[in-house]
Amino acid sequence: MSLIHAEGLYAGYGGVDILRNTHLRVGADEIVVIVGPNGAGKSTAMKAMFGLVPVRAGTVTYRGEDITNRPPERMVTRGIAYVPQEANIFPSLSVLENLELGAYAIPGDMSPRLEKVFEIFPRLRERRHQQAGVMSGGERQMVAMGRALMVDPHLLMLDEPTAGLSPRLIDETIERIREVNQLGIGVLMVEQNARQALAVADRGYVLATGENRHEDSGPALLANPEVAEMFLGG
């Protein structure tokens, strides 16, 4: 059974549809990557699934339940965590406070979750009293992911988690995402660094002008000459 399934989505801003008949699916334990040119609607697709952009037609089903157009806090309590592309930390709060707030909507003791996040990102434990806004780009991305993991999610949605990182950090971040996935968390991520991302992906989607173009396993997409030409720089 799929974890989340978006079917025939039409959604956009101010009456203009950006997504047109978009469909996406993530199975439990899968890593699914969305690639596509700038402005293709990748971020919009994630926001629509998370209830941040109104869905005009189509449905989003999560573990068999229709969650179309539910408010974001309901998504969080159901176990969906989302890391936006930009402005994804609370800059004037400490690392620890960022993580604590991630667990705000989830009842119960958060220390086991905190421990789990610190295990995945030991760097965050070291710097837990640091003000998040003054940290390096890579560390901020860790804070952002850590914040999302505090939800103890079944599904983690990441919008361009490696944007602006150095090649070494890109590899490291992708590796972390794989580790998270191995804990049994489904991952849906948008990536510009398609080569590295598709290499670890179970499946991938190519989105262009709000429509599905290709859908295949990660390696198959990498091998697809048309995809390679369009997005992977030849």
Next chain:
Amino acid sequence: MIEVIQLLINGILLGSILALGAVGATMIFGVLRFAHFAHGDFMAVGAYFALTVVTVFNLPVLAALPVAMAGTAALAVAIDQVVYKRIRRVQPVILLISSFATALVLRSAIQMIWGSSNQVYETGIQLPWRIGPLTLKPDHLLIFAAAAGLVLMVHLFLTRTRMGKAMRAMSDNMDLALITGIPADRVIMWTWAIGGALAAAAGVLLGMDTRLHPVMGWTLLLPIFAATILGGIGRPYGAILGGLVIGCAMELSTLIIPGSYKPAVAFAIMVLTLIFRPQGIIKGAV
């Protein structure tokens, strides 16, 4: 030199009062994204609430302070629920105009209920202490201690409680707070409650220092905004520092220019900050 020290003492006193007002104003500004023009009138309302408690129950002012704070907090939450909440989704500017209207309604209500003339909490003159050439009224120490105590409580609230952290988070990054599942409506209610309570405290302390008058809050509104902007919008610690700086600057300015231009000093600092350092004096992240 003596004169400067005396002015600095007065400035710190005024500054602590401004700081209390500015902390609330900056949180409201940070969380709700609008300049609340009725904030000064919350101060006045709080001062008059305390006056009623003082006269009816014959209590000392500091005992009336918590009552005034609670009453004003409730009033602030009620105004938000009845008025602001309904127009939050329209345009921020409509909210701003609406807060201007709230200011007028509160001020005229004060005039209708308590009258327009000057009033004081306690009649009779307090003998000032003379420390060498400096003078200090016993009330001044009380005011300063109360302001410092409240600031400390705000600090503990903001850094130690879940709600306080959520409030800072919302002021930091509203969209992310919503994505994280922070309940915006509850945070907003708390923001009004705390903003209202602190404004009331500022009003009561101002009333202790000087006198009560329906426009007492309005005249301090712009210095409070000045402190808010100087400290950086949405930054409570900046607002405290901003309040002290503005208070001292206003008092010290009387060395150079006529005292009647005191308010203009605050505006001038504010306008200069807006132009040259719109993010405030404290270097913040992002």
Next chain:
Amino acid sequence: MELAGLGAYLLFFLNLVGIYAIMALGLNMQWGMTGQFNIGIAGFFAVGAYTTAILTTGPADGWLGGFDLPFLLGLAGSIIVCVPVAWVVGRITANLRTDYLAIATIGIAEIIRLFFLNEGWLSNGTRGIPGIQKPLDLGNGGYLLIVLAFVAITYLLVEVARRSPWGRVLRAIRDNEPATAAAGKDIARFRLEAFVVGSCIMALGGGLYAHFVGFVSPEAFRPLYGTFLVWVMLIAGGSGNNLGAMLGALVVWIIWSSTEVLADLVPTALIGSESAFRVFLIGVLLQVILVSRPQGLLPERRPPMPGERRRS
């Protein structure tokens, strides 16, 4: 009230409506058309009123004056003096948006008021400048014609501006500044122009006001009368719509006057102060308008773009 008294009141009333209509039109140029949130109207109002008061009065007793210039030159002076003031204010606030601009402009207006309050050599301080004459020894009736003529001129001016290419750029700035900048428009210049023109219209209103009441003092330029009422008028009438701005001036003055009647009906013992009660009512009324009809009585109707057919 007998008929003659009513007539006299009506004349008085309509004069004020006209003067405030002019100010609402000025504000509409800044806010309705360009999206500039100026709540320092009182400052420009005061500059206009004081300038003509100084220029047109006879011998002054301890303040600047004695020029005894004719009415129209006084008004021209109001506008001319306002240009540099508005230009400087517009320049220093050029990069400020909504709330910040609001706070800055109200601060500047208060500085202007404090200036007139404290610089007695110029403005006679709190006592104010008396003896400002209406032109040609006109009464309120004759003066009303002059005011209405100015209302008509101002309306035509701002309406032409609104429909002109210049006005379209202003609206484009208001609605989508980045796109307008990307289209190669000098945003800062257009903004500044709109700010100065709007402020000068307010100064004109101030000048007409000074001659109407015959006396200026800093009291008249407190934010309530100088700024707030004008905003209420524009919001109630419909910002962006020039007819709406003028309708708002009429409606708000009718309401403002009727609060006087209402205040008379309620026993003073109950309300303490009549003027406070009136302010209270107008404040509550504004809240009701904002909550129930934030777009105003006459919402904005955009002029058609060139070549565009108006949809019916």
